[in-house]
Amino acid sequence: xxxxxxxxxxxxxxxxxxxxLRGAGLDVDWVAxxxxxxxxxxxxxxxxxxxxxxxxxxxxxxxKHVRESSDVPVLLLSAQNDTKIKVRALELGxxxxxxxxxxxxELLARVxxxxxxxxxxxxxxxEYEGVVLDLAARQLLVDxxxxxxxxxxxxxxxxxxxRHGAAIERQWLVDRVLDPNRDGNERTLDVHISRLRxxxxxxxxxxxxxxxxxxxxxxxxx
Amino acid sequence: xxxxxxxxxxxxxxxxxxxxxxxxxxGELDYRAEVEALHRLIVARMEDGRAACEANxxxxxxxxxxxxxxxxxxxxxxxxxxxRFGPExxxxxxxxRPANEPGGAEPPQDLIDRENALPELFAYYPxxxxxxxxxxxxxxxxxxxxxxxxxxxxxxxxxxxxxxxxVAARMPWGEGPAAIILMTRWGGGPQWxxxxxxxxxxxxxxxxxxxxxxxxxxVVRRVRRLTKEIRGSVADRELTPVSVTGNDEIAELxxxxxxxxxxxxxxxxxxxxxxxxxxxxxxNTTHDVMIPMTVLQGHLSTMxxxxxxxxLAAIKGAIDEVQYMTSLLQNLAVTAMLxxxxxxxxxxxxxxxxxxxxxxxxxxxxxxxxQIEINHAVPEMPVIVQGDVTLLEQAxxxxxxxxxxxxxxxxxxxxxxxxxxxxxxSLRVIDDGPGIPEAQLAAVTQRSFRGDEARxxxxxxxxxxxxxALEVARRHGFQLKFRRSEFGGLxxxxxxx
Numbered sequence: 001x002x003x004x005x006x007x008x009x010x011x012x013x014x015x016x017x018x019x020x021l022r023g024a025g026l027d028v029d030w031v032a033x034x035x036x037x038x039x040x041x042x043x044x045x046x047x048x049x050x051x052x053x054x055x056x057x058x059x060x061x062x063x064k065h066v067r068e069s070s071d072v073p074v075l076l077l078s079a080q081n082d083t084k085i086k087v088r089a090l091e092l093g094x095x096x097x098x099x100x101x102x103x104x105x106e107l108l109a110r111v112x113x114x115x116x117x118x119x120x121x122x123x124x125x126x127e128y129e130g131v132v133l134d135l136a137a138r139q140l141l142v143d144x145x146x147x148x149x150x151x152x153x154x155x156x157x158x159x160x161x162x163r164h165g166a167a168i169e170r171q172w173l174v175d176r177v178l179d180p181n182r183d184g185n186e187r188t189l190d191v192h193i194s195r196l197r198x199x200x201x202x203x204x205x206x207x208x209x210x211x212x213x214x215x216x217x218x219x220x221x222x
Numbered sequence: 223x224x225x226x227x228x229x230x231x232x233x234x235x236x237x238x239x240x241x242x243x244x245x246x247x248x249g250e251l252d253y254r255a256e257v258e259a260l261h262r263l264i265v266a267r268m269e270d271g272r273a274a275c276e277a278n279x280x281x282x283x284x285x286x287x288x289x290x291x292x293x294x295x296x297x298x299x300x301x302x303x304x305x306r307f308g309p310e311x312x313x314x315x316x317x318x319r320p321a322n323e324p325g326g327a328e329p330p331q332d333l334i335d336r337e338n339a340l341p342e343l344f345a346y347y348p349x350x351x352x353x354x355x356x357x358x359x360x361x362x363x364x365x366x367x368x369x370x371x372x373x374x375x376x377x378x379x380x381x382x383x384x385x386x387x388x389v390a391a392r393m394p395w396g397e398g399p400a401a402i403i404l405m406t407r408w409g410g411g412p413q414w415x416x417x418x419x420x421x422x423x424x425x426x427x428x429x430x431x432x433x434x435x436x437x438x439x440x441v442v443r444r445v446r447r448l449t450k451e452i453r454g455s456v457a458d459r460e461l462t463p464v465s466v467t468g469n470d471e472i473a474e475l476x477x478x479x480x481x482x483x484x485x486x487x488x489x490x491x492x493x494x495x496x497x498x499x500x501x502x503x504x505x506n507t508t509h510d511v512m513i514p515m516t517v518l519q520g521h522l523s524t525m526x527x528x529x530x531x532x533x534l535a536a537i538k539g540a541i542d543e544v545q546y547m548t549s550l551l552q553n554l555a556v557t558a559m560l561x562x563x564x565x566x567x568x569x570x571x572x573x574x575x576x577x578x579x580x581x582x583x584x585x586x587x588x589x590x591x592x593q594i595e596i597n598h599a600v601p602e603m604p605v606i607v608q609g610d611v612t613l614l615e616q617a618x619x620x621x622x623x624x625x626x627x628x629x630x631x632x633x634x635x636x637x638x639x640x641x642x643x644x645x646x647x648s649l650r651v652i653d654d655g656p657g658i659p660e661a662q663l664a665a666v667t668q669r670s671f672r673g674d675e676a677r678x679x680x681x682x683x684x685x686x687x688x689x690x691a692l693e694v695a696r697r698h699g700f701q702l703k704f705r706r707s708e709f710g711g712l713x714x715x716x717x718x719x
Contacts, residue, residue, distance in 0.1 A: 081552060081555060081612055081616075082612065083568035083570070083610050083611055083612040083613070084568050086611055086612065087570040090570075096580075098580075101544075103584075103587035103588070105586065105587040105590070106583045106587055109586065110583055113579075163602065166600075167597050167598060168599060169599045172599075172640065210599070210636070211595060211597055212597060212634055212635070212636025212652045212709065213597050213598070213636045
């Protein structure tokens with residue numbers, strides 16, 4: 001688990017954030033002073049949460065300093081909802097920002113999203129738990145067993161696995177995967193999905209219907 | 223300095239140099255004419271005087287008799303015109319001593335008068351020496367001019383209190399004791415300013431000054447009247463225009479004042495209106511914030527009651543109110559930005575994928591508590607548009623906030639971003655909440671209401687949020703449409719134009 005550094009001078013807010021993040025099982029260090037932040041080794045952490053208004057140093061200057069030696073993700077906190085600051089922060093290499101006030105859940109969600117490392121991507125192979133797609137041979141293995149699929153089913157699953165966790169719009173899937181010459185509409189798509197679910201066996205329930213959007217491929221624990 | 227004095231002084235400033243200049247010019251013309259006359263006189267005298275001179279250079283010219291010069295003044299009574307030239311064609315011999323003898327005793331007045339009238343003449347060799355011992359030493363400045371090649375030269379002379387004009391001429395024969403002639407007329411030269419001229423000038427100046435002083439009267443009176451009117455026009459709070467009479471510069475001044483007054487008045491009205499708008503804005507805002515504050519106080523007070531178990535509903539209600547207040551305050555800040563005009567916008571590349579994720583993250587905690595499911599989908603490649611990220615985020619946030627606020631437990635919200643390029647994208651916020659009746663739907667998008675009006679019509683603040691979303695879309699050149707969603711609720715679509 002990556003360590004998180006919180007740079008925040010307000011004690012109450014810091015305590016709250018620390019409690020929330022530590023409660024979620026994260027390892028968090030806290031720095032309250034701008035100068036101390038400037039002398040901290042950025043590479044020791046997997047994520048920085050950086051307040052802009054700090055004693056002894058301005059947040060954007062700290063960000064600049066961090067960027068000189070590291071590309072650690074930096075999430076900025078600001079009490080000012082000011083476009084200029086946001087634009088400057090992104091220019092300086094900030095990854096994300098949050099405007100105060102924010103919900104603790106909101107912060108946790110963003111921190112987790114930033115800490116989540118993308119799975120190893122292979123050119124010709126997609127893997128999610130027991131589901132393995134051999135892109136070169138266009139073969140699907142479910143728990144090691146070869147499963148026959150149509151072209152549409154294979155392409156759909158490849159898209160799902162590649163973007164697992166993210167909802168994918170039904171129309172987008174229709175446009176990308178279905179053959180427009182063979183009655184490709186959303187109803188046809190639902191039929192393909194239903195067949196694919198059956199073929200995936202125990203992983204069939206990983207393809208979740210998302211209200212108003214389409215589908216999402218997610219693991220048991222997600 | 224008052225106007226009359228200023229006019230008189232201006233007149234003096236203009237007229238004094240003018241009179242001086244004219245006097246000088248006249249003096250110069252007189253001098254030139256005198257020089258011309260003396261030169262002609264030299265030529266006339268030497269036509270036959272040459273022989274006399276060459277015959278007897280030591281005694282040339284012979285002593286002359288008192289006789290007025292041909293051009294100096296009219297002949298005195300009793301003089302015969304024929305007497306003006308001597309028998310040898312030159313001015314005749316006089317009983318007086320030579321006029322040019324410097325250092326002599328002061329001559330009697332009548333003699334001076336006569337001397338003044340008669341030009342004296344001496345002849346010189348080409349070497350500027352004279353055979354006549356009485357001859358004046360040839361003046362250096364004239365000698366210089368003649369040596370430089372001039373055939374004649376002239377100069378003003380001033381010796382003691384005597385002034386005059388000297389003309390030297392080279393004779394065409396160029397040799398002998400009469401090769402060069404020097405003629406001097408004492409007292410003949412013009413004076414810089416004669417007594418008469420001086421008196422005339424002073425009288426003229428005084429006359430002009432008086433005339434200016436008197437004629438400035440009506441102007442001064444009109445200016446005074448205008449001043450009085452201007453003072454009167456701003457004495458009370460209401461600005462009244464001053465009366466304009468005539469068609470001259472003073473009338474123009476009055477018109478100019480009226481124009482300035484009208485402009486000031488217009489600006490004053492604008493400022494007053496703004497002040498009024500601000501006052502009502504603050505009053506409305508206070509009112510708007512006080513309602514959720516009151517509700518929040520109620521919830522918090524319920525929670526602290528030891529006789530009642532922790533009331534989850536009260537906590538959720540409190541959270542809801544806090545969320546609402548935050549949104550309201552952010553909207554007020556954004557309204558201020560919108561009303562300040564477009565030059566306050568900070569346009570940059572905005573990643574709509576990230577924006578959607580931030581908005582969802584912001585509303586997710588409250589939605590969860592209200593048991594409303596929020597889903598979102600963004601394309602794999604980020605959609606980047608040009609815009610002000612704060613404004614765009616607030617616009618989208620308002621749409622989502624509406625959906626969360628009016629959604630019911632078990633309801634859904636979906637935010638779907640679709641698009642390929644910055645010129646072709648759409649962002650839809652779909653819900654299955656109560657929606658907006660068809661009749662009002664059109665009104666929502668067509669109404670161009672002001673912020674405070676929006677809030678007074680929708681006391682819960684819904685109007686302000688939608689107004690901001692519409693304004694932000696309009697200012698960015700995007701479209702924002704509302705329609706019934708396929709799930710019965712509201713579907714708001716923000717898209718590229």
